[in-house]
Amino acid sequence: MSVVAFERKQDIGEWSERELNTITAALNAALSPATGRTWETGMTEKGDAQFYLLGPLPDQACELCVSRIGGRYVLEDGSGRLLFEHRNLDLVVLHARAAIPSTSRLMVRAIIVWCAIRSVIHEKIEPMLGESEELLVELAPQLAVFA
């Protein structure tokens, strides 16, 4: 009699290699060395697997956490907010990828802030400097008399 080996869906215990590969592949960009991020795995007291995406040094705080509870995958952020849950890990990691602030988004924010600062300088500070310059030009001859 021949026995066909079916891949058993893991419900409890440590992450399978396939599960870990799915998660790390989806978060590949977020885990690139330039980001300074890293990841670790752990277990709950009931033996449910957890995957932690950790932010850069010095804090290395958890940014996202994927847990497997009874065959269901749960995505939370580092503050415990439930972001998504599903039995399909591929769907969960898609949401995880979307939840990570990307470098390009940060760049866009930095550019917006820089533009705002320049605009304030242009509108408020430059006229003030111009006024004081005019005042100085007017007062200079009078001050020269006293000198």
Added chain:
Amino acid sequence: MKRGKHQDVFAERLAGKVVPDARQLRKTAGDWLKQRRAEAALSQADLAARLGLKYYTFISQVENGFSRVPTELLGAWARELGLEPAAFTRHLLMYYEPELYRLLFGAENK
């Protein structure tokens, strides 16, 4: 601008020593929380339910030292463990913000 000696020390700590410390301190805080929960005879699932969390995974995240107890949960977390919220918060601050703790309470009050 000239920097004071204490500033140099602080910069050195930021660059190197504090790095493993932040994680280690969070882990120590997690172990302390785990002990207090055990003393209150609560499982991670029990505590999560009492805190109104749908899953208990966040309790594990905190106790494993990867996250902090969020500010908005400090009071409820303390009460469910049978602890006084101010003392609970002060104790956790020692691990989460050691420099702030030192400035507020001094090193001798640990």
